[in-house]
Amino acid sequence: MKEGFRQCMAWLHTWTGLVAGWVLFFVFVTGTAGYFNYEIDRWMRPELPLATASDLSSLDTRQAIEKAQAYLQANYPKAEFWNIGLPVERTQPQFSVFAREARKPDGSAGRVHNAHYDPASGDFTADSPARATGGGQLLYRMHYLLHYVPDEAGIWAVGVCTMLMLIAIVSGVITHKKIFVDFFTFRRAKGQRSWLDAHNLVSVTALPFFIMITYSGLVFFMTDYMPAGVQASYQAGEAGRRQLLAELVPASYIEPSGQAAPLTALSDIVRQAERHWNGAPVSGMLVRNPGDASALVTVRAQREGRDAIGIPRLVFDGATGEISEHNHWGGALETRDVLLSLHEGRFAGLSLRWLYFLASLLGCAMIATGLVLWTAKRKAKQEKRLKAGQSMEFGYRLVRCLNVGAIAGLPVAMAAYFWANRLIPAEFADRRAWEAHAMFIVWGVTLVYPAFRSHLQAWVDELRLAALAFALLPLVNALTTQRHLGVTLPAGDWVLAGFDLVMLGLGAVFAYAAHEVSRKRKAPRQAPKNARHGAGVQAGEAS
Numbered sequence: 293m294k295e296g297f298r299q300c301m302a303w304l305h306t307w308t309g310l311v312a313g314w315v316l317f318f319v320f321v322t323g324t325a326g327y328f329n330y331e332i333d334r335w336m337r338p339e340l341p342l343a344t345a346s347d348l349s350s351l352d353t354r355q356a357i358e359k360a361q362a363y364l365q366a367n368y369p370k371a372e373f374w375n376i377g378l379p380v381e382r383t384q385p386q387f388s389v390f391a392r393e394a395r396k397p398d399g400s401a402g403r404v405h406n407a408h409y410d411p412a413s414g415d416f417t418a419d420s421p422a423r424a425t426g427g428g429q430l431l432y433r434m435h436y437l438l439h440y441v442p443d444e445a446g447i448w449a450v451g452v453c454t455m456l457m458l459i460a461i462v463s464g465v466i467t468h469k470k471i472f473v474d475f476f477t478f479r480r481a482k483g484q485r486s487w488l489d490a491h492n493l494v495s496v497t498a499l500p501f502f503i504m505i506t507y508s509g510l511v512f513f514m515t516d517y518m519p520a521g522v523q524a525s526y527q528a529g530e531a532g533r534r535q536l537l538a539e540l541v542p543a544s545y546i547e548p549s550g551q552a553a554p555l556t557a558l559s560d561i562v563r564q565a566e567r568h569w570n571g572a573p574v575s576g577m578l579v580r581n582p583g584d585a586s587a588l589v590t591v592r593a594q595r596e597g598r599d600a601i602g603i604p605r606l607v608f609d610g611a612t613g614e615i616s617e618h619n620h621w622g623g624a625l626e627t628r629d630v631l632l633s634l635h636e637g638r639f640a641g642l643s644l645r646w647l648y649f650l651a652s653l654l655g656c657a658m659i660a661t662g663l664v665l666w667t668a669k670r671k672a673k674q675e676k677r678l679k680a681g682q683s684m685e686f687g688y689r690l691v692r693c694l695n696v697g698a699i700a701g702l703p704v705a706m707a708a709y710f711w712a713n714r715l716i717p718a719e720f721a722d723r724r725a726w727e728a729h730a731m732f733i734v735w736g737v738t739l740v741y742p743a744f745r746s747h748l749q750a751w752v753d754e755l756r757l758a759a760l761a762f763a764l765l766p767l768v769n770a771l772t773t774q775r776h777l778g779v780t781l782p783a784g785d786w787v788l789a790g791f792d793l794v795m796l797g798l799g800a801v802f803a804y805a806a807h808e809v810s811r812k813r814k815a816p817r818q819a820p821k822n823a824r825h826g827a828g829v830q831a832g833e834a835s
Contacts (some may be wrong), residue, residue, distance in 0.1 A: 298467055305463040309662050310455035310691070312460070314698045317659045321702055323435035323450060324652035327637060327645055330382050332428030335791040336713045338773040343785045348614060353378060353574060356409070361415045361558045363407065364582070369448075370394060372402055374579040380594050381575050389695045423718040426727050439728060444516070451510065451517050452765050456507045464495065471496055477714040478628045484668040491661040493656045501651040502658070506634035522533055529538065536650025540625045546586050553585040556613035564615070565606050566593040585611050588618065595639050660699045693742040700754035703802065705761050707761035708734040712835060748813040755806035763799025766792040
């Protein structure tokens with residue numbers, strides 16, 4: 293091998309990054325939105341009341357649990373399980389209950405029932421006033437399942453690209469031996485050199501986050517990516533996976549005994565759990581096999597903004613109310629839970645969640661600058677082909693078009709998703725699906741558009757469109773709902789107001805980017821000052 297080790301790593305870094313780059317950009321953008329998926333859910337359901345008072349303003353935790361138990365006992369006494377969620381965390385903005393009926397004879401899951409607590413009536417109602425929407429949860433699911441493909445195919449596609457990203461990160465660190473020196477270096481308006489400096493800067497800034505988020509993402513579906521271990525110890529297929537889960541988490545599935553037994557008062561269990569956690573509030577509980585002698589009650593503690601990132605839950609015997617023997621968690625399970633908690637930021641308070649969000653945005657920038665750098669390095673060669681009367685290579689032209697459509701077009705599509713939420717009538721039968729359809733139709737147009745437009749002009753057009761789409765979204769919100777900034781700011785509802793303000797901020801960022809690219813496009817080209825740095829093209833031209 294003529295090339296040295298670092299040169300081989302540079303080749304590996306370049307091509308693994310390019311092959312997976314566009315999928316990874318989609319994963320990072322939708323995953324970034326996922327850090328505020330519940331806040332996006334709330335904005336996309338404007339019919340819900342303003343956050344001026346908690347659902348539990350007139351109830352304490354134990355009273356709420358008593359009301360929930362009475363409602364579930366009266367309506368779903370023979371359910372497979374109940375779930376009670378208290379509005380003490382951002383992931384559970386409403387006091388709500390969830391019940392799933394017993395499994396059907398063929399083993400398929402039973403019917404699901406949801407209900408929310410209405411403070412005005414003091415009772416639960418199964419009728420939700422909010423419109424049907426994919427919300428932030430759909431964006432979150434897209435970042436590991438993609439869309440329009442079977443779940444298993446999406447998991448594998450994202451998994452392969454994530455593995456390639458891990459290789460790209462390791463090979464990139466090896467390639468840049470002056471990685472920390474380059475962190476303090478940025479040369480503006482130097483064409484390819486500027487893109488390399490920008491790529492190094494954003495990559496090093498959040499490097500520990502990128503390593504953590506990539507590795508922990510693979511852990512999420514470890515039995516899918518490495519099934520041999522499960523198949524060697526258990527039978528193949530879903531049955532083997534369920535057996536593994538039953539051993540890892542004994543309380544995850546318990547067969548009903550068939551012997552009736554009254555469920556103990558859940559409020560007493562809450563009292564024991566709070567005492568065990570030194571007063572930490574309970575966020576909810578899961579009751580399996582209610583009314584059966586085998587009933588188990590799993591209590592969850594509030595974890596957002598708290599130090600614990602392990603397994604904040606306790607299991608109780610539903611018939612006796614005593615702590616169950618199923619509270620023994622293995623080290624492997626605890627390690628996995630810590631990694632998943634780190635990946636999703638389950639423990640993160642507001643400030644740390646914003647740090648997650650900003651670090652994930654840097655991940656988007658790292659991928660974007662890497663993709664643009666690939667074309668910048670090859671710009672001089674393609675210009676020589678043009679001067680010789682030859683056309684640009686197809687692969688080069690394809691990468692340039694995909695870069696515009698992905699980096700500038702995907703944000704336009706994301707904005708279209710939010711626009712669709714406001715413009716599609718609330719009573720439209722299939723509106724949830726059409727919100728996603730609108731997003732991908734717009735993205736498809738932005739992917740094709742650069743093929744019929746001069747390259748730099750396509751960048752300008754799509755960046756300007758992204759700026760308008762985000763900046764005008766608060767106006768569309770004000771024209772179509774009563775949840776605009778004029779209402780949400782005085783009410784102190786910072787979830788709804790914050791969404792509109794972030795949209796305005798994104799609009800400003802894309803407007804600035806469009807201005808910079810437009811300015812570079814209009815600037816006269818200069819002769820190269822140093823042949824080692826390629827064709828000397830301007831930063832905007834190199835993209």
